[in-house]
Amino acid sequence: MGRAVVPEDGAGAGDRGAVPEDAVGAVTRQVLDGLRATGDDRLRELLTALVRHLHGFARETRLTQGEWERAIGFLTATGQACTDTRQEFVMLSDVLGLSMLVETLHEHGAPGATESTVLGPFHMTASPPRALGATIDLVGGGEPCVVSGRIRSADGTPLPGAVLDVWQADGHGFYDVQRPDVQPPGNGRGLFTADGEGRFRFRTCVPSAYPVPTDGPVGALLHATGRHPYRPPHIHFIATAEGHAPLTTHIFVAGGAYLDSDVVYAVKDSLVRDFTPTDDPSLAREYGVANPFRHARFDLVLEREAGEGT
Amino acid sequence: MGRAVVPEDGAGAGDRGAVPEDAVGAVTRQVLDGLRATGDDRLRELLTALVRHLHGFARETRLTQGEWERAIGFLTATGQACTDTRQEFVMLSDVLGLSMLVETLHEHGAPGATESTVLGPFHMTASPPRALGATIDLVGGGEPCVVSGRIRSADGTPLPGAVLDVWQADGHGFYDVQRPDVQPPGNGRGLFTADGEGRFRFRTCVPSAYPVPTDGPVGALLHATGRHPYRPPHIHFIATAEGHAPLTTHIFVAGGAYLDSDVVYAVKDSLVRDFTPTDDPSLAREYGVANPFRHARFDLVLEREAGEGT
Numbered sequence: 001m002g003r004a005v006v007p008e009d010g011a012g013a014g015d016r017g018a019v020p021e022d023a024v025g026a027v028t029r030q031v032l033d034g035l036r037a038t039g040d041d042r043l044r045e046l047l048t049a050l051v052r053h054l055h056g057f058a059r060e061t062r063l064t065q066g067e068w069e070r071a072i073g074f075l076t077a078t079g080q081a082c083t084d085t086r087q088e089f090v091m092l093s094d095v096l097g098l099s100m101l102v103e104t105l106h107e108h109g110a111p112g113a114t115e116s117t118v119l120g121p122f123h124m125t126a127s128p129p130r131a132l133g134a135t136i137d138l139v140g141g142g143e144p145c146v147v148s149g150r151i152r153s154a155d156g157t158p159l160p161g162a163v164l165d166v167w168q169a170d171g172h173g174f175y176d177v178q179r180p181d182v183q184p185p186g187n188g189r190g191l192f193t194a195d196g197e198g199r200f201r202f203r204t205c206v207p208s209a210y211p212v213p214t215d216g217p218v219g220a221l222l223h224a225t226g227r228h229p230y231r232p233p234h235i236h237f238i239a240t241a242e243g244h245a246p247l248t249t250h251i252f253v254a255g256g257a258y259l260d261s262d263v264v265y266a267v268k269d270s271l272v273r274d275f276t277p278t279d280d281p282s283l284a285r286e287y288g289v290a291n292p293f294r295h296a297r298f299d300l301v302l303e304r305e306a307g308e309g310t
Numbered sequence: 311m312g313r314a315v316v317p318e319d320g321a322g323a324g325d326r327g328a329v330p331e332d333a334v335g336a337v338t339r340q341v342l343d344g345l346r347a348t349g350d351d352r353l354r355e356l357l358t359a360l361v362r363h364l365h366g367f368a369r370e371t372r373l374t375q376g377e378w379e380r381a382i383g384f385l386t387a388t389g390q391a392c393t394d395t396r397q398e399f400v401m402l403s404d405v406l407g408l409s410m411l412v413e414t415l416h417e418h419g420a421p422g423a424t425e426s427t428v429l430g431p432f433h434m435t436a437s438p439p440r441a442l443g444a445t446i447d448l449v450g451g452g453e454p455c456v457v458s459g460r461i462r463s464a465d466g467t468p469l470p471g472a473v474l475d476v477w478q479a480d481g482h483g484f485y486d487v488q489r490p491d492v493q494p495p496g497n498g499r500g501l502f503t504a505d506g507e508g509r510f511r512f513r514t515c516v517p518s519a520y521p522v523p524t525d526g527p528v529g530a531l532l533h534a535t536g537r538h539p540y541r542p543p544h545i546h547f548i549a550t551a552e553g554h555a556p557l558t559t560h561i562f563v564a565g566g567a568y569l570d571s572d573v574v575y576a577v578k579d580s581l582v583r584d585f586t587p588t589d590d591p592s593l594a595r596e597y598g599v600a601n602p603f604r605h606a607r608f609d610l611v612l613e614r615e616a617g618e619g620t
Binding site: 023024027028030031034035037038039040043044045046047049050051053054055056057058059060061062063064065067068072075076077078079080082087089090093096097098099100101102103104105106107119224225226227248265 | 536
């Protein structure tokens with residue numbers, strides 16, 4: 001090289017002056033300024049809060065470049081683990097309690113209304129419409145069970161024609177979409193329409209506790225935090241009825257494992273139900289189940305939609 | 311159905327009592343408790359801060375279920391847009407200013423040290439080692455340019471053998487990995503080792519301003535926020551030398567477009583350099599470039615690693 005490389009002037013390198021805290025604040029202010037042209041007011045509000053919290057998180061923890069790289073790698077892997085039948089980002093939201101928080105934020109808390117809980121990552125295919133009393137267990141082998149109840153408005157009025165979307169894992173703890181090799185599509189799922197008095201009933205097997213899938217990034221996160229990956233035994237419901245707010249909820253099997261440590265923080269005491277052992281051959285015949293069976297009763301009470309009265 | 315559906319007991323539905331704010335706080339407390347068993351202290355600290363901010367964001371904005379669903383969809387699409395040659399999550403971090411914030415957090419601010427800026431998403435392949443004075447422009451057609459300078463320690467000592475990793479977009483604003491059809495691998499990239507006096511020099515073309523890729527989720531976000539997707543013309547550097555903290559930075563072309571509105575907020579005044587028009591046939595011959603050419607001078611001043619002295 002020799003003389004071909006000329007000496008440098010070093011302009012700008014000798015007079016930085018800014019202390020890091022000022023420089024850090026300047027970055028955040030620039031980014032917040034950059035959001036001002038957002039046309040949609042709500043989007044601007046959301047992104048402004050997001051930037052404040054995201055930057056606040058990095059500033060408080062003094063997040064390092066290496067940690068940032070691991071976070072980028074984790075989020076990338078989470079997105080890439082998603083398929084038509086697996087939603088790793090919903091699982092991440094679930095195990096961080098964000099899903100439960102969002103659900104809880106929008107409960108109106110009307111007296112007597114059924115509490116909501118998380119949607120979870122497995123409501124990803126349409127439940128097949130089924131007749132009242134039908135079974136959602138297309139495979140068999142589990143402990144036979146009947147679930148019945150009534151859907152009412154908060155003032156006690158039954159809601160004829162209310163629709164109940166039901167889904168659950170099988171007796172081995174897997175949803176149909178997870179085990180297409182052994183479960184036909186729609187196994188453990190059903191879309192029921194309540195009768196003229198708001199009543200419903202269906203047959204199934206008693207659900208099992210199960211681990212959320214642990215072979216992806218969220219499983220690695222649970223492992224690193226010393227948390228088990230299990231959900232207590234439960235059945236999912238979404239109830240909809242005209243003039244009422246849709247209700248997303250579960251029932252949990254009383255006495256089931258992991259009720260005190262649900263990996264997605266979704267248990268509410270009011271949603272725990274006895275799955276009562278029932279030995280009654282004539283009732284079993286009437287319900288179309290083997291005797292003995294277990295019977296869970298669950299009334300759903302929906303809140304009127306805002307602007308629709310009390 | 312008729313009498314087969316028995317009346318329900320409604321246990322637990324009538325005595326909720328909890329007002330939403332209490333219920334919301336309870337969710338966050340449960341999740342924070344769930345992090346206590348994290349074995350690694352730093353991971354526990356990071357996740358605790360993350361949950362506080364994530365929940366704080368949702369609580370302050372009263373994030374709705376529909377907005378949460380859009381966010382899940384956005385993050386999923388961001389992960390799925392990542393390939394071996396595209397890092398959409400890095401781009402997301404960049405346009406939200408997080409990358410620049412993390413970089414800025416760890417500047418020590420030693421007097422005279424060269425300021426750092428973001429890594430960006432395109433440092434994804436190893437730069438080919440090249441001799442001092444070589445060109446990184448394997449395609450040609452752009453405005454010829456020489457970049458030269460010296461790498462020194464903060465006390466002024468030259469750093470012989472310091473390594474400079476360089477990468478830039480071509481004259482059309484694309485990196486090699488984005489246009490494998492028209493750019494050979496390694497175009498616009500080079501790994502140079504400073505001479506015995508810490509000096510370096512290489513040939514290239516003057517970089518162009520360019521938009522970050524806009525055909526994915528991050529492009530949609532920029533569009534929704536009314537922001538243009540452009541970065542001002544720049545050349546990337548990572549300088550490493552024994553006993554010194556690695557420096558990730560750019561130089562920006564003085565007078566280039568978008569210097570005041572870089573989409574990733576990475577411009578620092580001290581990093582803007584004149585790319586001086588030079589009409590000197592004999593110097594051009596010596597440098598191996600066509601005359602006239604432009605000449606950018608850039609001295610890099612590295613900070614000593616912690617524990618290595620000043």
